[in-house]
Amino acid sequence: MVEVISALAGHARTGRHGVERKGAGVIFRDVPGRDLVQVAWWPDTGPAVRAVLAKQLDVAMSDTPRRVSESGQTTVFPVAPDKLWIAAPMAVGLHAKLSIALPVAQGVVTELGHSRTVIRISGPSTREVLARSFAIDLHPSVFPPGSFASSSMHHIGAMLHYVRDLGGAPVFDVYLLRTFALSLFEGLCENADGFGYTVEG
Amino acid sequence: MSTQSFRHTSGGRIDRTQTLRFTFDGKAYTGVAGDTLASALLANGVKLVGRSFKYHRPRGIVSAGVEEPTGLVTLRSGGRREPNVPATMAELYEGLEARSQNAWPSLAFDMLAVNGLVKPLLAAGFYYKTFMGPFQKSWMWYEPVIRRAAGLGVAASERDPDRYEKINAFADVLVVGGGPAGLAAALAAGRTGARVTLAEQMPSLGGALLNEPAGGAPDNWISSVVAELRALPNVIILTRTTVFGAYDGGTFGLVERVADHKIEPDAGEPRQRYIVLRAGQAVIAAGAIERPIPFGNNDRPGVMLASAARAYLNRFAVLPGRKIVLFTNNDGAYATAFDLKAAGAAVTVIDARVDGGAIASQAAQQAIEVIVGHAVVETHGSPLVQGVALSPYDIATGQCDNGFRRLACDLVAVSGGYDPQVHLATQRGPKAVWDAKRACFVPGVAPDIQSQAGACKGSFATADCIREGFAAGAAAAQKAGATGKPGELRVPDALTANDGSATFVPAWDVIPPKGLREKKRFIDLQNDVSVSDVKLAHLEGYVSVEHLKRYTTLGMATEQGKLSNVIALAQMAKLRGIDIPQVGTTGFRSPYTSVSLAAIAGHETDMHLRPVRRTPFHRWNEQQACVFIDAGLWKRPWFYPRSGEDVNLAYRRETRQVRETVGMVDVSTLGKIDVQGPDAAEFLNRVYVNGWKSLEVGKARYGLMLRDDGYVLDDGTTSRLSEHHYFLTTTTAEAAKVMSHLEWLLQTAWPDLRVHVTSVTDQWGGVALAGPNAKKLLADAIKDIDFSNETFPYMGVRQGHMGDIPVRVHRLSFSGELAYEVFCPAGFAEAMAEFLRDFGKRHSLILYGVEALGALRIEKGHIAGGEIDGRHTLEDLRMEKMASKAKPYVGSVLRIRPEMTSDDRPRLVGLKPVDKAARIKPGMILQPHNGPYKGHGLGHVSSTTYSPALGHSIALGFVIGGASMEGRIIDAVYPLKGDIVMVEVVPPHMFDPEGDRLHG
Structure with missing residues (x-):
């Protein structure tokens, strides 16, 4: 199978950058191989669609706004009252699977996996770097692990997901529109310059 | 290298062990760590630091803070050059370079000081009157000359090598000001567990308490509170940070001067940081600014606010004068006299009040001469103050009488009371209200999430500031949802001294007695606006405070009314015979305190100016x-x-x-939109002008969509991928607009349609x-x-x-x-x-x-894009036959208005040059051949190219008459360049008009 080429391929310089200090403030990693689909439904079919999805994905669907539901490597983002996004490994074949499971009378499925570039940001200075791009209160009391927000970075739509804590430092995924991804990634790097950062290959 | 001959060997809040070298106008000096440029210059006996805006009069240091009107300098050089920095806010560092502004060839000898000899010609609004003639365009000639003669510093033309950054921040409670009220507010809020950000524009916390002698009770109080604040993990303390604006939804603009106190930023460090802070609640404890009193030649170097004189002594151990006249109308300024006297200066107090009361007696006991019922009428000396004239004074009328006498001095310290800093409150809407007792404006109704505490609310006593601040901080935290208890904060007995405001009598003007020629009494020292300018504005009918400001330039630039606003209002009130609150006050726009444009731009420069x-x-x-x-x-x-x-x-x-x-x-x-749902065909049928219900699966169709007003919005092809699934494409330029248009229709006009649209451009x-x-x-x-x-x-x-x-x-x-x-x-x-x-x-x-x-x-x-530019109809594009008559669609009603379908509208045509070597340029106006050329003519050229297939330049354009003009010769003209190209009007399809090539 032909390889998916990232929007950052050939441009993101791997290695250590920014100010010299003990340990990088943040680590950037391009997250490949993730699929993303949007499921949208009609005003009277929401519960039915959610039931189908819960069964198909084996996910207990969260009712909490701005919180994801997860099962294994599948993550469900309730992005709008009548829409949610589902991220999973490409091998799951989300689009085909859900298109069969959901008749158009209940809802529709749109493939978005190639439309987003997912950049994982981790390290002790993650929140400081993100605060330079996102107008979102990332304090753990307000935005705990499992939170996500549809927001904007440099006036371009972007989604931010607080994945978990790892080794005492937060791990975030930033979903960027593919065509803006390189430009916005360069902006993230510039914002990380003062903290020192590593771009992992 | 000069010595610091005005520096005391003890006292102050400076580090004498760290000597710092700096230059001013190329001359080398030394200061010490903890100095500002202003304090270091004064320590070296440098009092002349600038020239005034209009008259080029010599000017010195007036204040010790952000309100500094005249001690503006240009810092650094090359790309790091920064003009108009108050020397009072520039922290000294090793290697600092500063230059004076608006003087040529030198600060000491400024040729344009000759302006002072023609003052009558340069009064308020002079350029509106004097430089409009004798010819219609005379101003065009005068303007560059006036601009060169007047003004402040010059911005750098080189690239700034430093980084600036922009950051989002959040707090339950924002506390503005790190004086006694702000510290107490932050402590109360912090103790409740609320997330608190305390912003202080100076490098050190303490506010006006730092003007007290070092090492006493105020320092102990500051230390204990700051230590507790620093120990609270939920409290962020930002020093060198100015809160310059208050906006909707609890949003505040802050600029942190991260590295301005260094010769250059450390690696990876920004010079300044623009912080957009969203707060649940805000306690404003921004303090007050001392008000001057206008008297003759009150702009001469050596005239200083009394609080500033005390600050230089107690913060920086600098004695700003050795023979000092202190002119006051209140008790509070006597503290300055006491400290200066104790520091070895000879001090004479001129008290404008009839009776100085107990404080005057206390001064007399300290061998300080107190002259009550008098005013400083004018200063003399050149260029520095060498003495004053004083005269018996009626504080109620501002009139001096019964002669005058002179008194030698090298510093005039003046205190006309205090003006609360109400700008952050007024930026949110509520007007400030006049407090007749304190003769100052105080915040009106507390706006949205703000509360005020301390001197910015008109409470000038330290103990009141602390108590108010603590209560405000606790209340703000509670409103923000914090549930912890703030406990108590005891005010030390040593901080309960009277502030003197009860003995305050306003003094708005000092009118000289007979026998003394009237001198300029400046209200706005930065912009050379004097009492006489306000009188002139009044005489010429500019009686509203907004017009006064603009006619006289009062409060422009970095001054922003900090020292001048209330005095000017008082002058206008007197001239109009009304009270000050009836004159009103201008609201304070942000930024009240100057911030650099680089900070606002942050990192959004170069390739990051906008995303690629x-x-x-x-x-x-x-x-x-x-x-x-x-x-x-x-x-x-x-x-x-x-x-x-x-x-x-x-x-x-x-x-x-x-x-x-x-x-x-x-x-x-190309914009790409996924359209899905059982009603997708119906949706497309309503959006496009042509029919869509019959489109088969596996087929595409060209479509045009209109705006509500009937003009063409966009075109593109849409393909039917399956029964309920379409792939819609838009032009590159209109992709976002079309997506927004479709979403808007589905959410507002047709929520009953079961259709989802999703951008799949990426x-x-x-x-x-x-x-x-x-x-x-x-x-x-x-x-x-x-x-x-x-x-x-x-x-x-x-x-x-x-x-x-x-x-x-x-x-x-x-x-x-x-x-x-x-x-x-x-x-x-x-x-x-x-x-x-x-x-x-x-x-x-x-x-x-x-x-x-x-x-x-x-x-x-x-x-x-050249043809679908938002101004054309289907008829203009000669595509009206595409429009279905069998169904309604967006724009179908308004597109048939008579003006939209009129034959007088320019219609799409092709254009070929008669001379095949000629080039048709984009934007050319189409006119009748050989004229007459009138206005917009027959139409315009919308797209041009060289056609390799035809071997000459071709174009598309719009011509009145459209197809009926085909075969006619008209002129394509470019008036800016004088170009005229004869063109033939032809059908738009200029190559393969039968379309044979399309099918291979």
Whole structure:
């Protein structure tokens, strides 16, 4: 199978950058191989669609706004009252699977996996770097692990997901529109310059 | 190198062990760590620091803070040069470079001081009156001369090498000001567990308490509170941070001067940081500014606010004068007299009040001469103050009488009371209200999330500030949802001294007695606005406070009314015979305190000024030596030059070869919208002017959509992929607008339709393959699609695979050639391009860019951005026959208004030059041949190109009469350049009008 080429391929310089200090403030990693689909439904079919999805994905669907539901490597983002996004490994074949499971009378499925570039940001200075791009209160009391927000970075739509804590430092995924991804990634790097950062290959 | 002859050997809050070298106007001096530039200059006996805005009068240091009106300097050099910095706010560092402003050839001898001799000609509004004649355009000649003569510092023209950054921050409670009220507020809020941010614009916390002698009870109190605050993990303390604006929704603008106190920022450190802080609640404890009193020549270097004199002594151990006159109308300023006297200065207090009361007696006991019922009428000396004239004074009328006498001195410290800093409150709407008892404006109704505490509310006593601040902090935290208890904060007995405000009597003016010629009494020292200017404005009818400000330039630039506003209002009130609150006050706009534009821009500069948008083929295009062109945010392939080719040679070659073999162009920038749902066909039928319900699965159709007002919004093709699934494309330019339009319709006009629209522009990469060999190439590359005309006709859509790559193939043409658009998931775009290039070799495939794309479509008369510019109707585009008469659609009602369908409107035509060597330029106005040329003429040229197929320049345009003008000769004119090109009006389809090539 032909390889998916990232929007950052050939441009993101791997290695250590920014100010010299003990340990990088943040680590950037391009997250490949993730699929993303949007499921949208009609005003009277929401519960039915959610039931189908819960069964198909084996996910207990969260009712909490701005919180994801997860099962294994599948993550469900309730992005709008009548829409949610589902991220999973490409091998799951989300689009085909859900298109069969959901008749158009209940809802529709749109493939978005190639439309987003997912950049994982981790390290002790993650929140400081993100605060330079996102107008979102990332304090753990307000935005705990499992939170996500549809927001904007440099006036371009972007989604931010607080994945978990790892080794005492937060791990975030930033979903960027593919065509803006390189430009916005360069902006993230510039914002990380003062903290020192590593771009992992 | 000068010595610090005015520096005391003890006291102050400085570090004498760290000597710092700096220069002012090229001369070397030394200061110590903890100095400001102003304190270091004063320590060295430098009192003349600048020249005034208009009259070029010598000016000195007036204050010790952000309100400094005259001690403005230019710091640093090269790209780091920063003009108009108050010397009082510039922290000293090793190697600091500062220069005075607005003086030539030198500060001591400024040629333009001659302006002072023609003062009557330079009164308020002088340039409106004096420089308008004698000719109509005289001002154009005068303006550059006046601009050079007047003004402040000059901005750097070189690139600033430093970084600036912008950051978002959040707090439950924002506390503005780190004085006693602010510290107490932050402590109370912090103890409750609320997330608190305390912002203080000076480097140290303590506010006005830092003006007290070092080492006493105030320092102990500050230390204990700050230590507790620093120990609270939920409290962020930002020093060197100015809160310059209050905005909607609890949003505040802050600028942190991260590295301004260093010769250059550390590695990775920004010079300044712009913080957009969103707060649940805010306690404003911004303090107050001492008010001057206008008297003759009150701008002479050596005239200083009394609080500033005390600050220089107690913060910086600098004695600003040795023989000092202190002119006051209140008790509070006596503290300055006491401290200066204790420091060894000879001090005389001129108290404007009839009776100085107990404080005057206390002064007398300390061998300080107190002269009550008098005023300083004027200063004398050149350029520095060498003495004053004082006279008996009626504080109620401002009139001096019964002669005068002179008194030698080298410093005049003046205190006319205090003005609360109400700007952050007024920025949110509520007007400040006049407090007659304190003779000052105080905040009115507390706006939205704000509360005020301390001196900015008119409470000048330290103990009151602490108590108010603590209560306000606790209340704000509670409102923000904190549940902890703030406990108590005891006010030490030593901080309960009277503030003297009860003994305050306002003094708005000092009118000289008979026998003394009236001198300029400045109200706004920065902008050279005096009492006489306000009188002149009043005489000429500028009685509203807003007009007064603009006519006289009062409160402009960095001054912003800090020292001048209330005095000017009082002058106008007196002239109009009304009370001050009846005159009103101007609101304070942000930024009240100057902030650099670099900080506001932050990191959004250069390539980050706006984001760059790249197609999925971008890297591959780079590898093909593509030259890109900016189209909105997109980087689009412009042309692919071969050796020695410029854009003109390249696109002509590309255009020719597309028509001869086959070309490939990146069309990923087209807007792409996924339309799905049981009502999708109905939705499209309502959006487009033409019918959509009959479109078969596997077919595409060209569509035009209108705005509500009937003008053409956009065009594009939409393909039916399955029963309820459509793939809609838009033009590159209108993609976002169309998406927004469709969402708006579904959410507001037709919520009953079961349709979802989703932008998939980023999901799909696409190329167009155009030319006689296009079909053969694709048939080679895609094995699971039958490309025969019978099974895959024009406007057909098929899905298949190019190797492993899933593709959607649409048989469409924008070039008039046999052509296909091929889309694949964006991550496979490079692989697809490689695939096509490899298969293309045997079919003579070339790459072409948007320049050739434009030439091909203009030859065919296809419309694009130049024609769909929001001003044209279907009739203008000669596409009215597309509009269905059998159904309503967006814009269907308003598009048939008589003015929209009138034959007088310019209609789309093709244009060819009569002289085939002539070039038609974009934007040319179309006029009757040989005139007369009138106004907008017959129409305009919308798109132009050189046509390789026709061998000459061609154009599309709009001409009144449209098709009926075909065959006529008209003139295309370019008035700015004087160009006139005779053109023939022809049909828009200038190449292959029968469309034979389209079908291969």
